[in-house]
Amino acid sequence: MIEDTLQTDVLVIGSGLGGLAAAWEAAKRGCQVALLTRAANPVESNTDRAQGGIIYRAPGESPEQLVADILSVGGGLSSPEAARLLSREGPRLVKEILIDELGVPFDPSAENPTDLDLTREAGHSLSRIIHHKDQTGSAIERAFLERVRSHPNVTVISHATAVDLLTVSHHSLEPTDVYRLLTCIGAYVLDRTTEKIFSLLAKETILATGGLGSVFLHTTNPPGARGDGIAMAYRAGARCINMQYVQFHPTALLAPDGCFLISETVRGEGGRLVDRHGKEFMHKFHPDGSLAPRDIAARAIYQTMLESGEPCVYLDITHKPADQLRERFPGIYAVCIERGIDLTREPIPVVPAAHYSCGGIATDDCGRTTVHRLRAAGEVACTGLHGANRLASTSLLECLVWGTRAGAHAAEPIARGDDYYFPKVADWRYEHEPADPALITQDWLTIQHTMWNYVGLIRSERRLNRAMRILRELDLEIARFYEKCEVSDSIIGLRNGILTAFLILEAAEQCRESRGCHYRIN
Numbered sequence: 001m002i003e004d005t006l007q008t009d010v011l012v013i014g015s016g017l018g019g020l021a022a023a024w025e026a027a028k029r030g031c032q033v034a035l036l037t038r039a040a041n042p043v044e045s046n047t048d049r050a051q052g053g054i055i056y057r058a059p060g061e062s063p064e065q066l067v068a069d070i071l072s073v074g075g076g077l078s079s080p081e082a083a084r085l086l087s088r089e090g091p092r093l094v095k096e097i098l099i100d101e102l103g104v105p106f107d108p109s110a111e112n113p114t115d116l117d118l119t120r121e122a123g124h125s126l127s128r129i130i131h132h133k134d135q136t137g138s139a140i141e142r143a144f145l146e147r148v149r150s151h152p153n154v155t156v157i158s159h160a161t162a163v164d165l166l167t168v169s170h171h172s173l174e175p176t177d178v179y180r181l182l183t184c185i186g187a188y189v190l191d192r193t194t195e196k197i198f199s200l201l202a203k204e205t206i207l208a209t210g211g212l213g214s215v216f217l218h219t220t221n222p223p224g225a226r227g228d229g230i231a232m233a234y235r236a237g238a239r240c241i242n243m244q245y246v247q248f249h250p251t252a253l254l255a256p257d258g259c260f261l262i263s264e265t266v267r268g269e270g271g272r273l274v275d276r277h278g279k280e281f282m283h284k285f286h287p288d289g290s291l292a293p294r295d296i297a298a299r300a301i302y303q304t305m306l307e308s309g310e311p312c313v314y315l316d317i318t319h320k321p322a323d324q325l326r327e328r329f330p331g332i333y334a335v336c337i338e339r340g341i342d343l344t345r346e347p348i349p350v351v352p353a354a355h356y357s358c359g360g361i362a363t364d365d366c367g368r369t370t371v372h373r374l375r376a377a378g379e380v381a382c383t384g385l386h387g388a389n390r391l392a393s394t395s396l397l398e399c400l401v402w403g404t405r406a407g408a409h410a411a412e413p414i415a416r417g418d419d420y421y422f423p424k425v426a427d428w429r430y431e432h433e434p435a436d437p438a439l440i441t442q443d444w445l446t447i448q449h450t451m452w453n454y455v456g457l458i459r460s461e462r463r464l465n466r467a468m469r470i471l472r473e474l475d476l477e478i479a480r481f482y483e484k485c486e487v488s489d490s491i492i493g494l495r496n497g498i499l500t501a502f503l504i505l506e507a508a509e510q511c512r513e514s515r516g517c518h519y520r521i522n
């Protein structure tokens, strides 16, 4: 059982690549690190789901070429400084940490097995992406977690959900005139095994809680991607920016147990988008038909579903030889078979799905947020890199670069021996009314359907206004509910989900122009 109050040097919340990189760097610099994850199995994350790969570098490539590709996809909003930082430091860190220190088994080149296989994805002017089959994220996550876990300075605390960040202004029980009010001093954490809340005090806190796809009806993200970090940071007073830029992937397998990303290479290899009657429809939307760019294809599929009233469209690649398909797409083939679909003989039911949040907690080049001693890294953060749209395969590299920098910068004042002061914080006040699961289920459905239909791929003033009215009322209900109920991971998630949904909605409402992945018809 975990005690009522724990104390550490650095608290890292989230065990995906952003959190692992931060924890690793801080631990190597001599800090005691508590690495927290709400999942029972710390591997469970967006990172574990990443398929395509991580950017490395093409032979003879200069950092400026990657900068140019990032800026050209970002809709004019990407920060050139952030893109330069990623391009300069990213490949070096991939080599030093992922390849040399961790030995991640990236696939070798078929021509020269001493080199790594380099692939190219949409928006990249060169082949510069390395991968481990179609399971790159999983290979990185497992190798990194094993290494971080075995570091003597790191304690991994799993099955524990951060509830709220502790700040001097909100939680101190002592006079605070000597200390900055907007200073983070750790988090309240729910031990999911005992359902008790403890305070985890930390000199420095790094949020790495990943994405927010679960606030939409269809998402490629795991169910825990509900914007916890964004909501916690916002409540603590941190600035969140660019929240309207949510990237939707055009093709995710529609299955009763959630969506699974169907790589765009299936369209690239000849897969045709068809309706229920087997008729191609993409030529109405783009001259390239089924090969239309990601955003256009996603919106076209959504529009077609709306007009037909059907729950999905289909991706048909049955005209290709079965052996070739099994060989080329082993992961996708296996997942489809598990769900009773043989893609060599029948079309795959697909929907567009919320995939990546380009916005998040505003951070600088070392992960600092607007709250003192609070940093953020990975998908939860907005470094400005992606602007209004993300270049494929940049997010894992962003986690590695900003995670490492956040860990290093958090460790600096601790190593220097700076003074840290922990005021006494209030113990958690328990409420005893059990939460009614029917309310939680229905509230989530309301959030997800509202976000999908009104704040999703195609936004308009009328849709956004309608969403505002629905979510405002629900927000009040959830606030009352949260006040009274026994706290649990699902109540915490619901409270964070509604706030995150609101932040996306407000940003979408205020931004009247269409840009990148934010598309408004009026």
Ligand SMILES: Cc1cc2nc3c(=O)[nH]c(=O)nc-3n(C[C@H](O)[C@H](O)[C@H](O)COP(=O)(O)OP(=O)(O)OC[C@H]3O[C@@H](n4cnc5c(N)ncnc54)[C@H](O)[C@@H]3O)c2cc1C
Binding pocket: 013, 014, 015, 016, 017, 018, 019, 036, 037, 038, 039, 042, 044, 045, 046, 047, 048, 049, 050, 051, 052, 053, 054, 055, 136, 137, 160, 161, 162, 163, 208, 209, 210, 211, 220, 221, 222, 224, 225, 228, 229, 261, 355, 356, 377, 378, 379, 380, 392, 393, 394, 395, 396, 397, 399
């Ligand atoms: C299907 C899919 C394919 C992708 N493919 C690629 C690709 O090929 N290349 C690429 O660069 N990017 C890809 N991405 C994007 C990339 O995987 C993610 O952006 C990145 O992995 C995010 O890492 P992260 O560390 O920020 O968060 P995550 O990996 O999502 O980790 C978040 C962590 O926070 C924990 N957490 C959340 N809330 C709490 C809380 N309240 N308390 C405690 N812990 C909490 C979670 O349990 C988890 O451990 C893909 C994403 C998906 C979904």
